[in-house]
Amino acid sequence: MAKEIGGEALGRFFVEGKRVRSRREWRGLKDTLYDYSRWLYIMGQLAKFVMKPRNVKAMFRYRWMANYLAVPMMVDRHTQGLRGPYLRMCHLEQDLVIYDVAKLLDNLFRGDRRIGNDKKFSDKVVLVDENEMTAVMMGFPTLKGLSRETPSTYVSVLLNQRAAEHYIDVAQEYGLPGDVCPMPEAEAGVSIDDDAPILGACAVQCNTTCDGSLMGNGVIAKRLELEDDVPIFQLATPMRHKEEDVQEYAAQEIKNCIQFIEEHTGEKWDWDYYFECARRVNIATRCRSEWLDMNKTDYPQVFGSNLALYTETNYMAICGKVPEFETVDKKLTALAEQAFREKKMMAKEYRHRAIVWGVQSHYYMDFLLWILNCWGIVPLTDMLSMVNTEMIAEEDTPENREQAYHDMAMLTENMIMRNRTHGGYKVLLDELWEFCEEFNADMVILWEHMACKALDGMHGMFEEKAREKGIHLVWVSHDLFDARIITRQGVRDQVNRYMRTVFKEEPLDPSLEILPDDASW
Amino acid sequence: MKDLKHLYYFEKLLEDANNDLIRQAKDEGNICVGTVCENVPEPLLNLPGTFSSRLRAPRTGSMEMATYYLTSFLCEYSRALLERAIEGGFNYLDCLIAPDGCTMINRCVENMELLKTMGQGNDKFFHEYMEIPQKGDQNGLDLYVLQCQNHILNPLKEHYGIDISDAAIRKAVEEHNEVCRLIRAIGDYRKEDNPRITGYEFHIITMATYCAPKRLVIDKLKETLEELKTREPDEKNKFRARVVFVGSEVDDVDVIKLVEESGAYVCADRFCYGSFPGRDEIILNDDEDALTQVCRAYQQRGACPRYWDTPKVVGRREYVAALAKEYKADGIIYEQMKFCDPWAYERMVGTVVLRDDYGYPVLQVDRPYSIGASGQMRTRVQAFVESIEIKKIQGGVHNG
Numbered sequence: 001m002a003k004e005i006g007g008e009a010l011g012r013f014f015v016e017g018k019r020v021r022s023r024r025e026w027r028g029l030k031d032t033l034y035d036y037s038r039w040l041y042i043m044g045q046l047a048k049f050v051m052k053p054r055n056v057k058a059m060f061r062y063r064w065m066a067n068y069l070a071v072p073m074m075v076d077r078h079t080q081g082l083r084g085p086y087l088r089m090c091h092l093e094q095d096l097v098i099y100d101v102a103k104l105l106d107n108l109f110r111g112d113r114r115i116g117n118d119k120k121f122s123d124k125v126v127l128v129d130e131n132e133m134t135a136v137m138m139g140f141p142t143l144k145g146l147s148r149e150t151p152s153t154y155v156s157v158l159l160n161q162r163a164a165e166h167y168i169d170v171a172q173e174y175g176l177p178g179d180v181c182p183m184p185e186a187e188a189g190v191s192i193d194d195d196a197p198i199l200g201a202c203a204v205q206c207n208t209t210c211d212g213s214l215m216g217n218g219v220i221a222k223r224l225e226l227e228d229d230v231p232i233f234q235l236a237t238p239m240r241h242k243e244e245d246v247q248e249y250a251a252q253e254i255k256n257c258i259q260f261i262e263e264h265t266g267e268k269w270d271w272d273y274y275f276e277c278a279r280r281v282n283i284a285t286r287c288r289s290e291w292l293d294m295n296k297t298d299y300p301q302v303f304g305s306n307l308a309l310y311t312e313t314n315y316m317a318i319c320g321k322v323p324e325f326e327t328v329d330k331k332l333t334a335l336a337e338q339a340f341r342e343k344k345m346m347a348k349e350y351r352h353r354a355i356v357w358g359v360q361s362h363y364y365m366d367f368l369l370w371i372l373n374c375w376g377i378v379p380l381t382d383m384l385s386m387v388n389t390e391m392i393a394e395e396d397t398p399e400n401r402e403q404a405y406h407d408m409a410m411l412t413e414n415m416i417m418r419n420r421t422h423g424g425y426k427v428l429l430d431e432l433w434e435f436c437e438e439f440n441a442d443m444v445i446l447w448e449h450m451a452c453k454a455l456d457g458m459h460g461m462f463e464e465k466a467r468e469k470g471i472h473l474v475w476v477s478h479d480l481f482d483a484r485i486i487t488r489q490g491v492r493d494q495v496n497r498y499m500r501t502v503f504k505e506e507p508l509d510p511s512l513e514i515l516p517d518d519a520s521w
Numbered sequence: 522m523k524d525l526k527h528l529y530y531f532e533k534l535l536e537d538a539n540n541d542l543i544r545q546a547k548d549e550g551n552i553c554v555g556t557v558c559e560n561v562p563e564p565l566l567n568l569p570g571t572f573s574s575r576l577r578a579p580r581t582g583s584m585e586m587a588t589y590y591l592t593s594f595l596c597e598y599s600r601a602l603l604e605r606a607i608e609g610g611f612n613y614l615d616c617l618i619a620p621d622g623c624t625m626i627n628r629c630v631e632n633m634e635l636l637k638t639m640g641q642g643n644d645k646f647f648h649e650y651m652e653i654p655q656k657g658d659q660n661g662l663d664l665y666v667l668q669c670q671n672h673i674l675n676p677l678k679e680h681y682g683i684d685i686s687d688a689a690i691r692k693a694v695e696e697h698n699e700v701c702r703l704i705r706a707i708g709d710y711r712k713e714d715n716p717r718i719t720g721y722e723f724h725i726i727t728m729a730t731y732c733a734p735k736r737l738v739i740d741k742l743k744e745t746l747e748e749l750k751t752r753e754p755d756e757k758n759k760f761r762a763r764v765v766f767v768g769s770e771v772d773d774v775d776v777i778k779l780v781e782e783s784g785a786y787v788c789a790d791r792f793c794y795g796s797f798p799g800r801d802e803i804i805l806n807d808d809e810d811a812l813t814q815v816c817r818a819y820q821q822r823g824a825c826p827r828y829w830d831t832p833k834v835v836g837r838r839e840y841v842a843a844l845a846k847e848y849k850a851d852g853i854i855y856e857q858m859k860f861c862d863p864w865a866y867e868r869m870v871g872t873v874v875l876r877d878d879y880g881y882p883v884l885q886v887d888r889p890y891s892i893g894a895s896g897q898m899r900t901r902v903q904a905f906v907e908s909i910e911i912k913k914i915q916g917g918v919h920n921g
Contacts, residue, residue: 171869174869174873175868175869175872175873175885176865176866176869177857177859177865177887179594179859179860179865180862180865180866181862188866205829207655207829210624210862211623211624211625211827211862211863212862212865212866214655214827214829214863215826215829215862215863215865215866215867216866217829218826218829218834218866218867218870219866219869219870221831221834222870225831226831226835232831234655234656234829234830234831236654236655236656236661236829236830238652238664239621239627239652240621240650240651240652243652245652245667245668245671246652246664246668249652249660249661249663249664249667252660252663253660256658256660421624422621422624424631424650425628425631425635448592450594451594453594453595453624453625453628453860453862454624454628456591456592456594456595456628457591457592457595457599457624457625457627457628457629457631457632458628458631458632459589459590459591459592460589460590460591460632461590461632461635
């Protein structure tokens with residue numbers, strides 16, 4: 001047991017065949033107490049959630065709800081080895097994200113025709129995709145934009161690496177080939193299995209990241225619109241989003257979507273609320289930009305899963321609508337600034353500076369922490385966090401009201417992942433090397449999500465350019481939602497091999513090189 | 522049946538992307554516009570002084586170089602095209618206009634550009650990428666018109682001085698419609714109980730109209746139509762079932778042949794490179810500019826799964842059911858090129874809907890780009906034909 005960073009062999013906590021680790025980590029008195037208090041907070045959240053009879057009913061109705069028993073373990077995975085400010089950053093984020101997801105679940109079950117069946121509430125709900133920028137909800141203070149896919153598949157896989165397998169199998173039994181992206185495949189499986197809450201006055205689907213995601217919408221619409229009678233607006237955002245001549249179309253699509261929501265909910269767009277949200281979007285953007293600037297120096301502060309997981313939630317699902325995120329943005333920035341001034345480090349040694357590119361394995365989100373703790377590779381930033389850094393109009397003027405449609409369109413076009421997988425090769429290929437230079441990175445960890453055709457389609461070009469530029473490129477294959485195809489250890493082995501054979505290095509923490517976590521959550 | 526007089530000629534044309542008629546048109550000073558997707562309106566590529574060549578890679582063998590660049594997870598159509606481009610097989614093009622139709626074909630063309638596979642010795646050569654609509658609404662149409670103007674018409678005018686006026690577009694539509702009328706008239710013979718044209722023959726003829734300059738095949742199409750008027754079918758129909766063939770890109774001459782050798786007559790072709798909806802006429806009026814009307818026609822008839830608004834999605838299945846009814850099909854084959862995401866989903870849901878809601882027996886298959894003499898496919902089609910026969914004997918599922 002050790003107080004100092006890297007003083008403890010973290011791999012020893014994993015037990016073959018067990019879902020949970022053998023014990024909690026000792027981080028010194030102050031940090032351990034703090035960590036324990038946050039664990040208690042999470043347990044409190046869970047207790048509060050299950051106190052409502054409708055949520056208990058949902059626990060028995062929806063198969064994926066069982067994954068939520070693993071919430072505390074998920075947090076523990078993301079705090080491995082963390083001390084001081086980094087531990088606090090992680091808990092600040094995770095506490096808020098968990099609170100937000102609990103609220104989402106509670107709302108879903110409240111309106112769900114099968115559970116709470118609160119019709120009045122349901123009539124004020126607009127369903128949105130899990131991977132969707134929710135900018136079109138920034139002017140509807142009295143409506144709830146709820147995503148069913150976020151808790152059923154997206155968060156579930158974060159909690160339990162095996163969570164999506166059943167739904168993937170359901171979709172394949174229905175006739176879907178096994179070579180499509182397992183994320184929309186699992187979402188389609190939930191729909192085919194009729195395992196999603198039914199509620200809402202209407203829904204908005206979006207052409208988010210890929211052809212699979214786009215097409216999965218059709219399967220969901222078949223159930224939701226054609227059987228459950230929830231009208232759907234398909235928000236068809238331009239694919240070539242960097243082109244000037246698609247922007248008017250994109251803005252018009254936003255206007256049409258807002259009009260659709262107004263028609264189906266009876267609510268009117270509220271400009272005051274929109275600009276209030278826009279101001280918060282800008283605060284989040286400024287904070288993220290500041291963190292990224294720090295990450296370009298020798299003392300990066302908000303990086304790895306602390307950056308990735310929080311950005312994923314805050315950028316798209318929240319999009320300025322939840323004031324609590326503004327508070328946390330500012331607290332995180334204050335912690336990071338102080339740590340930066342004090343030249344603090346998250347691990348005992350930083351050996352390599354890496355840009356993590358591609359679509360990361362969802363069933364192994366704590367991989368970013370693992371490469372740091374095991375090999376001293378600093379994941380300075382990742383592709384999914386490299387999103388919009390432009391400010392949007394936040395003052396209510398007649399010109400800005402028109403500009404606002406373009407801003408919402410711009411945000412929607414630049415959804416996480418989508419902003420790189422669509423829009424031509426430059427945003428995926430050329431900008432990576434620019435980031436390598438900006439961040440002074442000596443290596444790229446390139447996630448090769450097997451079924452992601454947008455990434456696969458640039459495979460050869462990534463290799464050629466990396467060779468040309470003398471950057472170490474480590475391919476890490478995975479299958480996003482399906483740990484059966486490539487296990488977590490399979491993911492780790494790819495890095496282990498490269499570090500040993502090419503760099504000829506020994507790990508910082510050898511106990512982490514091979515972990516018996518195949519059966520863990 | 523007696524062989525069609527020009528069938529061998531059409532078959533020879535399809536043996537090479539850069540076929541005799543393309544070379545002839547180029548020699549006559551015409552500009553060859555390459556494209557890779559049905560969503561790029563053909564008449565706009567066939568203006569006076571230009572002609573289109575829808576890319577394919579006949580006689581594809583190894584795809585190793587393309588697999589290095591694209592990995593083995595991208596569909597073989599995109600890999601075969603990239604391989605052929607790297608080999609220099611598309612050097613005859615004067616430009617390549619690609620829509621952001623699906624991710625894979627988009628990446629394929631981007632790799633072609635990055636690897637500088639075309640345009641050597643032609644400093645006017647250009648690549649253009651188009652945004653195309655994903656919905657059948659007015660906003661989508663406005664986008665379509667603007668994109669066609671900016672990424673087809675204007676570059677053709679700027680680089681090659683092509684006349685892109687309304688009159689030129691109308692002339693191109695006229696020629697396009699003539700081909701469509703001929704193909705539709707030839708295809709109508711497939712409605713007969715004992716048809717005088719096979720699905721394979723029709724597929725070859727139709728495909729030639731996508732792969733060769735239209736104006737140079739019209740005469741042979743006319744002659745073929747005339748010939749069909751008096752062609753005697755075999756006394757005994759050798760086919761055991763009639764199917765609509767629905768799915769993704771099919772430019773392999775062997776696919777329909779294999780299905781028909783397995784006992785299923787392909788009475789209607791609803792796929793890219795097929796006649797439905799690709800050979801529908803475009804009816805123009807004089808009240809509106811031709812460009813908008815062409816785009817609207819393509820948008821409204823578009824049956825590509827990338828259109829994902831509910832009316833279009835539902836409409837696609839209704840369209841298949843209507844074809845099955847009109848062409849008296851006993852069953853439907855939904856095919857998908859392996860690794861094609863849009864058709865993976867479309868075929869899954871289409872299969873269920875056509876079977877459950879419309880009562881058709883449906884076979885869903887995936888296939889490679891070059892099917893050759895695939896035993897797997899043959900077995901599956903044979904089994905499907907048998908199952909249709911058994912249903913008929915048992916008086917089971919109705920056939921629409």
